[in-house]
Amino acid sequence: MAGNNPNLKPMNLTLRVWRQKNNHDAGKLETYKAENISPEMSFLEMLDVVNENLAHTGVDPIAFDHDCREGICGMCSLFINGRPHGPETGTTTCQLHMRKFKDGDTITIEPWRAQPFPVHKDLSVDRSAFDRIIQAGGYVSVNTGGVPDANAIPIPKSIADKAFDAATCIACGACVAACKNASAMLFVSAKVSQLAMLPQGKVERKTRVENMLAQMDKEGFGACTNIGSCAAECPVGISLENIAMLNREFIAAKATSDNV
Amino acid sequence: MILDSKIPEGALAEKWDKHKFNVKLVNPANKRKYDVIVVGTGLAGASAAATLGELGYNVKAFCYQDSPRRAHSIAAQGGINAAKNYQNDGDSVFRLFYDTIKGGDYRAREANVYRLAQVSVDIIDQCVAQGVPFAREYGGLLANRSFGGAQVSRTFYARGQTGQQLLLGAYSALSRQIAYGKVKMYPRTEMLDLVMVDGKARGIITRNMVTGAIESHSGHAVILATGGYGNVFFLSTNAMGCNATAIWRAHKKGALFGNPCFTQIHPTCIPVSGDYQSKLTLMSESLRNDGRVWVPKTQEMAQRLRRNEITVAQIAEEDRDYFLERKYPAFGNLVPRDVASRNAKLACDEGRGVGTTGLAVYLDFADAIKRDGQDKVAAKYGNLFEMYAKITGENPYETPMRIYPAVHYTMGGLWVDYNLMTTIPGLYATGECNFSDHGANRLGASALMQGLADGYFVIPYTIGDYLAQMPANRVETSHPAFAEAERNVRDGIQQLLSINGTKTVDEYHKELGHIMWNYCGMARNAEGLTKAKGMIRELRADFWRNVKVMGVNEEFNQTLEKAGRVADFLELGELMVDDALNRNESCGGHFREEYQTPENEALRDDANYAYVAAWEYTGPNQPEKLHKEELKFENVKLTQRSYK
Ligand SMILES: Cc1cc2nc3c(=O)[nH]c(=O)nc-3n(C[C@H](O)[C@H](O)[C@H](O)COP(=O)(O)OP(=O)(O)OC[C@H]3O[C@@H](n4cnc5c(N)ncnc54)[C@H](O)[C@@H]3O)c2cc1C
Numbered sequence: 036m037a038g039n040n041p042n043l044k045p046m047n048l049t050l051r052v053w054r055q056k057n058n059h060d061a062g063k064l065e066t067y068k069a070e071n072i073s074p075e076m077s078f079l080e081m082l083d084v085v086n087e088n089l090a091h092t093g094v095d096p097i098a099f100d101h102d103c104r105e106g107i108c109g110m111c112s113l114f115i116n117g118r119p120h121g122p123e124t125g126t127t128t129c130q131l132h133m134r135k136f137k138d139g140d141t142i143t144i145e146p147w148r149a150q151p152f153p154v155h156k157d158l159s160v161d162r163s164a165f166d167r168i169i170q171a172g173g174y175v176s177v178n179t180g181g182v183p184d185a186n187a188i189p190i191p192k193s194i195a196d197k198a199f200d201a202a203t204c205i206a207c208g209a210c211v212a213a214c215k216n217a218s219a220m221l222f223v224s225a226k227v228s229q230l231a232m233l234p235q236g237k238v239e240r241k242t243r244v245e246n247m248l249a250q251m252d253k254e255g256f257g258a259c260t261n262i263g264s265c266a267a268e269c270p271v272g273i274s275l276e277n278i279a280m281l282n283r284e285f286i287a288a289k290a291t292s293d294n295v
Numbered sequence: 296m297i298l299d300s301k302i303p304e305g306a307l308a309e310k311w312d313k314h315k316f317n318v319k320l321v322n323p324a325n326k327r328k329y330d331v332i333v334v335g336t337g338l339a340g341a342s343a344a345a346t347l348g349e350l351g352y353n354v355k356a357f358c359y360q361d362s363p364r365r366a367h368s369i370a371a372q373g374g375i376n377a378a379k380n381y382q383n384d385g386d387s388v389f390r391l392f393y394d395t396i397k398g399g400d401y402r403a404r405e406a407n408v409y410r411l412a413q414v415s416v417d418i419i420d421q422c423v424a425q426g427v428p429f430a431r432e433y434g435g436l437l438a439n440r441s442f443g444g445a446q447v448s449r450t451f452y453a454r455g456q457t458g459q460q461l462l463l464g465a466y467s468a469l470s471r472q473i474a475y476g477k478v479k480m481y482p483r484t485e486m487l488d489l490v491m492v493d494g495k496a497r498g499i500i501t502r503n504m505v506t507g508a509i510e511s512h513s514g515h516a517v518i519l520a521t522g523g524y525g526n527v528f529f530l531s532t533n534a535m536g537c538n539a540t541a542i543w544r545a546h547k548k549g550a551l552f553g554n555p556c557f558t559q560i561h562p563t564c565i566p567v568s569g570d571y572q573s574k575l576t577l578m579s580e581s582l583r584n585d586g587r588v589w590v591p592k593t594q595e596m597a598q599r600l601r602r603n604e605i606t607v608a609q610i611a612e613e614d615r616d617y618f619l620e621r622k623y624p625a626f627g628n629l630v631p632r633d634v635a636s637r638n639a640k641l642a643c644d645e646g647r648g649v650g651t652t653g654l655a656v657y658l659d660f661a662d663a664i665k666r667d668g669q670d671k672v673a674a675k676y677g678n679l680f681e682m683y684a685k686i687t688g689e690n691p692y693e694t695p696m697r698i699y700p701a702v703h704y705t706m707g708g709l710w711v712d713y714n715l716m717t718t719i720p721g722l723y724a725t726g727e728c729n730f731s732d733h734g735a736n737r738l739g740a741s742a743l744m745q746g747l748a749d750g751y752f753v754i755p756y757t758i759g760d761y762l763a764q765m766p767a768n769r770v771e772t773s774h775p776a777f778a779e780a781e782r783n784v785r786d787g788i789q790q791l792l793s794i795n796g797t798k799t800v801d802e803y804h805k806e807l808g809h810i811m812w813n814y815c816g817m818a819r820n821a822e823g824l825t826k827a828k829g830m831i832r833e834l835r836a837d838f839w840r841n842v843k844v845m846g847v848n849e850e851f852n853q854t855l856e857k858a859g860r861v862a863d864f865l866e867l868g869e870l871m872v873d874d875a876l877n878r879n880e881s882c883g884g885h886f887r888e889e890y891q892t893p894e895n896e897a898l899r900d901d902a903n904y905a906y907v908a909a910w911e912y913t914g915p916n917q918p919e920k921l922h923k924e925e926l927k928f929e930n931v932k933l934t935q936r937s938y939k
Contacts, residue, residue: 057850073569077686080571083801090799090854095845098853100361102534104574106682107459108365123685130685155505156851163482166362170474174467175426179346179751180417182424186381189435199428199453202460206364235426 074134109205119209149217164254171250201229210265216257221265224281241288319763326351328767332514337366339726340520341465342750348472371458372579374450377415399734400883442739496722511772529808531702553710553730556875561703562635575701585663636700659695714757725749735883796841
């Protein structure tokens with residue numbers, strides 16, 4: 036790809052990286068050099084290079100979560116220069132490339148900061164609260180087998196597309212990290228609206244919204260105050276409309292709830 | 296050892312129904328007395344764990360990511376096949392079966408593949424019932440597209456994120472069983488050994504990846520659903536954590552390994568750009584529905600392009616060679632993956648490759664955009680185009696994509712019988728980690744199908760047959776077999792930590808990857824393979840003398856995790872080379888340069904190699920022992936595959 040990119044000069048950067056041995060450790064920012072970094076590298080490849088150098092000098096490599104490196108698994112979760120997933124909108128950390136930075140830049144890298152996401156080590160946090168919220172009702176209660184033919188449930192394309200837009204959430208937690216209240220409303224609303232829109236999900240819509248929100252509160256996520264930083268920082272563009280829909284679902288559920 | 300595939304008697308179309316009737320059942324009240332361990336919660340594992348939980352078994356499920364929703368199934372883009380024939384274009388169970396057998400170059404088992412095609416239709420129903428938002432037509436019914444190696448449109452999809460949506464469906468079913476207490480989930484927990492009692496699989500040893508705790512888990516049966524081992528090559532489209540550890544350690548305990556050298560190299564991936572590269576990104580095969588693959592007709596022109604003396608736009612239509620359309624008019628750009636990859640390599644070997652390295656060909660959407668408009672193209676492939684732009688910094692709506700083949704999928708894996716049981720009683724393998732349904736080459740959109748077929752619709756029946764025939768008493772983890780396995784795991788870890796050498800784990804991994812790619816990749820020959828075997832042995836010996844793994848076991852230690860996986864790859868790599876060397880023919884993704892037709896197509900040797908090579912571990916640094924499962928073709932005729 037090199038041939039088509041005019042600016043291929045390697046860069047030298049200064050990194051300020053959060054180091055924390057484990058959940059009990061206080062943690063602090065450490066400074067490292069990242070030298071000879073190609074603008075074609077991904078952000079995580081830059082960290083790989085730094086880690087290889089650290090290992091060679093006998094310093095414990097920086098722990099960070101990552102897996103697919105294609106922007107879909109939701110594992111990567113770095114807070115870069117004060118923004119979840121860094122400066123490029125609509126992009127996960129693994130899809131952020133170094134061409135977005137300049138030679139000489141200082142880059143601060145921290146973990147997600149939210150009380151329901153305790154730090155495991157360095158930049159890796161525990162997001163199991165999200166799983167527990169889904170376990171509280173983020174599904175359609177069908178067992179394997181005995182379901183109708185797929186085309187027996189026609190769904191208008193516009194609705195299927197909207198449900199897909201909500202279903203595309205990767206549960207990375209950027210919404211929580213971006214929110215000053217550490218609210219998980221965008222995450223919860225994406226699942227609630229996906230299923231509320233589809234005929235398959237309508238049957239359990241009332242209990243679903245109530246139970247998922249109750250679990251969200253129990254996990255210690257904060258309240259939503261409609262600021263919208265969550266949607267602004269969401270790497271996959273989950274829209275605030277989902278929160279509006281969740282609120283409607285919740286009010287409707289409360290008004291007619293069997294769940295008292 | 297005699298390999299018994301346990302294929303049921305009777306006509307192909309009746310085998311599965313008959314078998315389902317003949318298997319023993321565990322009565323509903325007794326199911327709660329049985330514990331099943333499921334390692335891996337991608338499509339294959341999550342679907343199995345959820346379904347077994349629904350049936351009433353006690354399930355313990357494990358994955359190495361922080362949540363089951365992040366398994367690499369999530370990254371599958373293009374779609375999932377099913378013989379629904381919703382398009383009324385002539386599809387049928389038999390056609391899907393036939394295409395899969397032929398696509399696999401006649402190296403898969405007929406009975407398994409037929410069953411796969413049969414249950415494919417149930418998968419789509421199940422996923423829709425879960426709320427999976429598949430693509431739909433304006434009338435509200437499901438949409439389909441076509442994929443390589445097929446002349447019908449049978450692929451269901453959810454934009455370019457089919458794997459994500461299917462996995463989230465299985466994850467939701469799994470979450471429901473976790474909430475009910477029928478499945479206990481252990482995320483960030485890696486299986487490091489299999490525990491055998493009286494010759495049967497009765498448990499596993501795991502490491503908690505946050506605390507380092509080594510733990511024993513006991514069960515009546517163990518299912519491995521741990522995905523593919525493409526990361527042997529270091530660079531692949533797999534996730535960084537994909538590994539062979541679970542299946543490799545089971546192999547060392549006696550499970551035979553089937554067709555280890557059968558690797559799929561996917562034709563459309565973003566080319567390598569530098570040494571720092573950590574992974575390769577797939578551009579879905581669905582793009583070949585509309586994208587046209589080409590290189591310049593002449594070397595000179597390709598050279599001028601590479602030197603930036605001319606631009607793509609300056610190459611006239613008559614100077615472009617749409618080599619797939621030219622050589623395979625019937626299938627055109629939609630030939631199977633092995634054929635497309637090999638032809639891209641050929642074009643580059645001829646000096647007609649593009650990009651600075653010359654290791655790339657074009658995938659061009661100009662005609663599709665002209666014909667359908669940019670909006671329509673964006674609606675189909677928008678997220679893939681965006682991903683391409685993010686990675687390369689180029690706009691594929693304006694200049695053609697540059698692509699090159701990359702390691703993508705492993706058809707090989709643990710040998711299993713018709714019941715998906717390995718050669719160890721009570722140990723099952725499902726999804727990509729088994730060798731079963733794809734022969735020497737997998738067709739696009741068939742892995743998602745297989746993973747979900749195995750998990751939702753096959754294993755729930757076949758495992759019941761096994762459990763029904765065994766007493767319900769549990770083996771306690773205080774049993775000496777567990778203590779011994781734990782000790783072995785601890786010793787292995789201690790050994791890695793105590794070497795304190797000078798080379799990092801990644802350095803070894805990259806070196807292994809180079810060897811594998813150069814000698815056991817898209818084209819192989821006896822001389823290269825023999826050389827590679829020696830190189831791998833040397834590298835492995837050096838690893839155990841000189842690797843640097845820092846820290847301790849009792850902490851979150853990502854280097855230690857990687858070191859264990861690379862240690863296993865260093866052994867598996869050698870077996871892949873042995874297998875490739877043994878198979879003196881070309882078939883599917885296994886291309887031995889010595890065996891090709893005058894038109895450079897794979898030349899099979901059915902008289903001598905129509906078998907599954909199943910390898911038995913015989914001890915450290917000992918040659919593995921080859922067992923053969925002869926493949927019988929009673930329903931299709933073996934022919935030279937032709938896509939012309
Ligand atoms: C980029 C990409 C695109 C693809 N697109 C398609 C497509 O469009 N259509 C198609 O049909 N196929 C596609 N495939 C192939 C398909 O996605 C995979 O073959 C399939 O999803 C594998 O599913 P699985 O459940 O077997 O494994 P995975 O989804 O990889 O899951 C493996 C599981 O095992 C766990 N695990 C692994 N090792 C251990 C261990 N030692 N201890 C504990 N847990 C462990 C992991 O945590 C994970 O939960 C694609 C593959 C890739 C890489």
